[in-house]
Amino acid sequence: MIVAMTTVGDEATAKKLAESLVKNRLAACASIAPNISSVYWWNDAIETNAEWLLIVKTASDKIAAIEEFFRNNHPYELPELIFDERRASPAYETWVKSRLTREAGSDKTK
Numbered sequence: 061m062i063v064a065m066t067t068v069g070d071e072a073t074a075k076k077l078a079e080s081l082v083k084n085r086l087a088a089c090a091s092i093a094p095n096i097s098s099v100y101w102w103n104d105a106i107e108t109n110a111e112w113l114l115i116v117k118t119a120s121d122k123i124a125a126i127e128e129f130f131r132n133n134h135p136y137e138l139p140e141l142i143f144d145e146r147r148a149s150p151a152y153e154t155w156v157k158s159r160l161t162r163e164a165g166s167d168k169t170k
Contacts, residue, residue, distance in 0.1 A: 088159035
């Protein structure tokens with residue numbers, strides 16, 4: 061299973077991106093962690109900002125499509141996009157894979 065992470069500057073953007081990823085079957089689930097504090101270098105200065113963290117659960121065959129999705133939809137000039145291969149319980153991993161391959165609108169279970 062792959063966990064992808066990115067940050068955005070506000071809750072509305074986080075929700076919009078998360079919903080679009082799930083709707084388009086690029087992610088089985090996208091969790092939003094609100095109001096984290098990020099400290100980073102930008103344009104030769106140290107910046108500190110409140111951000112929202114998206115934690116995206118997906119599969120390795122979706123990485124290229126997710127990269128393209130964020131290139132086209134992320135508001136940042138250089139979005140943070142980190143992919144990490146993780147081990148999950150077999151049942152959860154099966155669920156993730158099944159959500160990525162169903163036809164849109166066919167999911168009747170939770």
